[in-house]
Amino acid sequence: MSAAIDKPHVFDVTTERFEAEVLQKSLQTPVLVDFWADWCGPCKTLGPILEKLAGEYNGGFVLAKVDTEREQQIAAAFQIRSIPTVFLVQGGQLVDAFQGALPEGQVREFLKHHGVEPVPANDEIADAAPAAPVDPHAETMRLRKAIEAEPDKAEHKLDLALALLQTGAAHEAEQLLDALPANLSTDDRAVKARARLGFAGLLQNAPVPEVLEAAVAADPGDLRARHLLGVHRLVGGQSEAALEQFLEMLRRDRAYEDGLAKKSLIDAFRVIDDEDLVGRYRRKMSSLLLV
Known part of the structure; x- marks a missing residue:
C-alpha cells in the first residue's frame, strides 16, 4: 500500500x-x-x-x-x-x-x-493550438474599423466597449454601453461590463500597475496598493491575478476598511466569466473566513 x-x-x-x-x-x-x-x-x-x-x-x-x-x-x-x-x-x-x-x-x-x-498530458497540450493573448489596444483598433465598415451592427459596439474597458478607457466604454439597443443592453456581457465599470471608476487618478507592484513588493502589508493593483488586474482581464490580490488582502486583514477584501472578491465573482476560477476562489475565501 x-x-x-x-x-x-x-x-x-x-x-x-x-x-x-x-x-x-x-x-x-x-x-x-x-x-x-x-x-x-x-x-x-x-x-x-x-x-x-x-x-x-x-x-x-x-x-x-x-x-x-x-x-x-x-x-x-x-x-x-x-x-x-x-x-x-x-x-x-x-x-x-x-x-x-x-x-x-x-x-x-x-x-x-x-x-x-484532470490536467491534460503534455502531448495533448502540444497538440492543442494555444490561443494567443489578445492585445486590447490592437483589438480596439480592429473593432473601430469594423464599426466603420458596419455602423449598424451593434454587436461590434459592445465588443469595443469590452475592449476599451481593458485599456482603461472607461468613459468611452460607458458611452457605448449606454447607446446599446435594448436587446443588447441586457446581454450578460453588457451586464458584466457595467459591473466592471464600477471597478474602473476606482482607478481614476490611481497609480499605474508598475508603481503599485513596486509598493506591494516594498511593503506586502500595503493593502491600499494591493487593492488598486487587484482592480487594475481585473479591469485588464487578468482575473486570477486580481482575485489573488484580493485574497491576500483577506489573509492579512479581513477587517480592513469595513471588509473591503471580502467585498472586492464578491464583486469580482460577479464579473468574471470563468466559473471554475470563481468556484475555486469562492472556496479559498470561505476557508479563510472560517478560520
Whole structure:
C-alpha cells in the first residue's frame, strides 16, 4: 500500500513533512490525504482507486498517504476514528472528507464537486493550438474599423466597449454601453461590463500597475496598493491575478476598511466569466473566513 516511487503524484507523508508536503502544497494543488493501514481490508480496495485517479488526473491533485500505524500523531490530529478516511485539503484548509471504500465513480464526483479536474498530458497540450493573448489596444483598433465598415451592427459596439474597458478607457466604454439597443443592453456581457465599470471608476487618478507592484513588493502589508493593483488586474482581464490580490488582502486583514477584501472578491465573482476560477476562489475565501 505504500506509495510507489514511479507514481509522481502519490507519496507517503510523515509528521515531520506534513506541513510542507500537504498544507503548503495545497496552496497550489489540491491534496487528498488518505488515512490507511496494512490490516484494513477496505483500504486495499480504495487505495488503488485513489492511486489510479492521481495518475489519471496528472497533477490535478496529489495523493498523500498516511499509514495510521506509523504516523499516529497525524491520525490523532485529524481525529481518525475509522479507516479508510480521506480528506481534501485546498488552500491550506480542510474542505471536505469521506469515509469508507467509495467506488471510483463516487470518488470522481467528490473531486468534481470541489472543482478538481484532470490536467491534460503534455502531448495533448502540444497538440492543442494555444490561443494567443489578445492585445486590447490592437483589438480596439480592429473593432473601430469594423464599426466603420458596419455602423449598424451593434454587436461590434459592445465588443469595443469590452475592449476599451481593458485599456482603461472607461468613459468611452460607458458611452457605448449606454447607446446599446435594448436587446443588447441586457446581454450578460453588457451586464458584466457595467459591473466592471464600477471597478474602473476606482482607478481614476490611481497609480499605474508598475508603481503599485513596486509598493506591494516594498511593503506586502500595503493593502491600499494591493487593492488598486487587484482592480487594475481585473479591469485588464487578468482575473486570477486580481482575485489573488484580493485574497491576500483577506489573509492579512479581513477587517480592513469595513471588509473591503471580502467585498472586492464578491464583486469580482460577479464579473468574471470563468466559473471554475470563481468556484475555486469562492472556496479559498470561505476557508479563510472560517478560520
